[in-house]
Amino acid sequence: MGEKRKKIPNEFLVVLALLFFEVLYFAFLTDWLDQWFVFRFHLPSIFIFSMTLMNVGISYYEYHGFGPQEGIVRSGRNHPYVALTFDDGPNPDFTNKILDILKEKEVKAAFFMVGKHIEKYPEVAKRVYAEGHDIGNHTYSHRDLVPATRRTVIKEVQKCDQAIERVLGIKTTLFRPPRGIISNNVRKLIVAMGFTIALWTVSALDWRGKSSKAMVRRIMLHANAGGVILFHDSGALLRTEGASRENTVEALPLVIDALKASGFEIVLLSKMIRELDLIEEDGIVEALGPPSTAGQEV
Numbered sequence: 543m544g545e546k547r548k549k550i551p552n553e554f555l556v557v558l559a560l561l562f563f564e565v566l567y568f569a570f571l572t573d574w575l576d577q578w579f580v581f582r583f584h585l586p587s588i589f590i591f592s593m594t595l596m597n598v599g600i601s602y603y604e605y606h607g608f609g610p611q612e613g614i615v616r617s618g619r620n621h622p623y624v625a626l627t628f629d630d631g632p633n634p635d636f637t638n639k640i641l642d643i644l645k646e647k648e649v650k651a652a653f654f655m656v657g658k659h660i661e662k663y664p665e666v667a668k669r670v671y672a673e674g675h676d677i678g679n680h681t682y683s684h685r686d687l688v689p690a691t692r693r694t695v696i697k698e699v700q701k702c703d704q705a706i707e708r709v710l711g712i713k714t715t716l717f718r719p720p721r722g723i724i725s726n727n728v729r730k731l732i733v734a735m736g737f738t739i740a741l742w743t744v745s746a747l748d749w750r751g752k753s754s755k756a757m758v759r760r761i762m763l764h765a766n767a768g769g770v771i772l773f774h775d776s777g778a779l780l781r782t783e784g785a786s787r788e789n790t791v792e793a794l795p796l797v798i799d800a801l802k803a804s805g806f807e808i809v810l811l812s813k814m815i816r817e818l819d820l821i822e823e824d825g826i827v828e829a830l831g832p833p834s835t836a837g838q839e840v
């Protein structure tokens with residue numbers, strides 16, 4: 543928790559610098575005869591070297607421990623959390639079926655909703671919220687934010703925000719750009735508007751019409767601790783809704799069972815973000831672990 547990932551610890555850099563200095567010194571600056579003599583001059587640096595090494599060892603042990611440690615709940619990369627997310631809804635057919643499955647399996651998920659679908663199907667949106675799922679902003683009309691003017695981006699985000707507020711009476715801080723496409727400027731703008739931009743690590747590729755079996759295989763192949771799985775409860779290739787998500791409905795219980803059987807705990811995306819300290823400095827959540835299929839693949 544709180545540990546900055548990807549950052550090389552300072553201690554490690556100090557050890558590297560000292561090692562480099564020692565190697566250089568003994569290899570080039572001295573000869574075998576006076577090695578013992580000059581050794582004394584290196585005592586302070588050898589002392590710092592070993593203290594640092596010990597320090598690194600202790601902090602590694604403190605954080606990770608050694609061997610299996612059953613019964614210890616550790617938040618961090620080692621915790622096998624995954625989050626399920628559904629984009630483009632709500633939709634009276636598929637969202638309701640998905641909600642039934644989630645309820646039966648006692649699993650919570652995040653729903654990134656399209657503003658105009660919220661206005662069209664307010665009762666479905668209300669049910670999603672009432673059943674304890676995360677609500678995310680997915681723009682008002684599922685417009686690509688790249689290319690788009692600054693004004694369009696603000697309008698798309700705000701209009702969806704207003705729909706959420708009007709229908710559900712809440713303000714969400716989760717945002718997912720349509721198709722996951724975002725530019726640096728759009729990202730800065732949306733972060734400045736107070737959102738956390740949540741992408742995903744594995745797409746079920748349900749929109750491509752994959753069979754439920756193929757979806758389960760794909761997800762289990764790419765699922766990792768901290769993974770965020772993307773499904774669609776509505777949407778269509780060219781319009782914002784209309785495609786069948788029957789395959790998603792069919793795959794969902796199988797995916798949930800397979801994830802649980804593999805030891806994953808399915809949690810709310812908002813919980814995962816809070817507990818695993820996923821928010822990078824620039825406000826984008828890529829989820830933990832190496833994203834296997836992150837990016838534009840919606």
Ligand SMILES: [Zn+2]
Pocket residue numbers: 629630680684719720721777
């Ligand atoms: Zn979408």
